[in-house]
Amino acid sequence: MKTIFLIALLLGSAAVAPAQDHYLPVSSTSQTAITSLHRAADLYSNIHFKEGKAELDKAMAEDPSFFMAYVYAIQYAPKAEKAPLIEKALAIDQAKFNKAEQIMRGFVEKWSKDTAAKAGETMKALVAAYPKTPQALEWASLHSFYTDKDTDAAVEYAQKLATLSPTYAPNYNILGYLYLEKKEPEKARGAFEKYLSLAPNEPNAYDSMAEYYLIGKEYAKSAELYDKAAAMGLPDAKERADKARAMIK
Structure with missing residues (x-):
């Protein structure tokens, strides 16, 4: 299924990140909330939307000031539901935000003015700050494709992710659709076959x-x-x- 960044693509059961450093860092002190957020990411990536939203809701209930959970929620929410989530996210005290949260807060501020705001500069900053964090490259690829309609940038980020984390299955799904967009069907087939080989239970x-x-x-x-x-x-x-x-x- 062609993923839409409105509802996103993060990880799958056969491709759950082996280490927590797959994910961007968060400032929440609740390990329960963090675990739920990571589960939500894993579920959304392979189109388990209902289950993913339930985990995301758990994360925000466990830690109402969990900024990165609100970032996820804003990205996945229907357009009509974005505004109140953006308002709540911007109301969170940013005094202890890490670099990733600071970068994404800047993008949330852009969203507050225009929910169709381009993501290119934000994603460049995120990847520059976290070049070895797979999730940074994943977000950059997805935003390039779905938010900015920049297929070439999306392919570049996804290829870098494949090199950094070659067994991360959902990346090959997005690569498959990117190659289809570029009219390269053989590369698309190879990417989809790789996704299937890495995530046969999805x-x-x-x-x-x-x-x-x-x-x-x-x-x-x-x-x-x-x-x-x-x-x-x-x-x-x-x-x-x-x-x-x-x-x-």
Whole structure:
């Protein structure tokens, strides 16, 4: 499934980061809240939206001043729900914010004026501050693609992430869609196959591979993979499988 940064893409069960340094640092002192935030990230990345939101809500309930949790919530929230979240985020005392939080607060301030604000300069600053933190590169790639519509920048960040963290499965999902956007289907196929090999228990991996075949008009293969995703519990995959089958001549 083509991820939308409104609802995002972070990690998957077969690709859960092996160490906490995968994530950007946070200033919360509640380990419970931090754990819930990381779980939310893991769930959202592979399209477990309902479960991800539940973990995100837990993080904010456990620590109402958890700034980075609000950043996640703002990114994922429907447009109509962003304003109150932005207001709450900007009301949090920033005296003890780390560099990542300071950078993202600047972007939240931009969001407060324009929810369609470009992210390029913010993401450059984030990656410059945390060049060896996978999540910084992931956010930069996703914002480049979905917020700024800058496919070349998104590919560059995603390729750097693949080098830094080669077994991080969701990155290959975004790479697959980036290569499709650039009309490079063979590279797209390789990226989706890598995602599937690293995350065989994630229905979204089958759904994305199915979409690749659908775009390539290989409808039988597409339907088979959509059926697999549906059997694993992915919402709407059965409907997509039926549509793919209907296109078989």
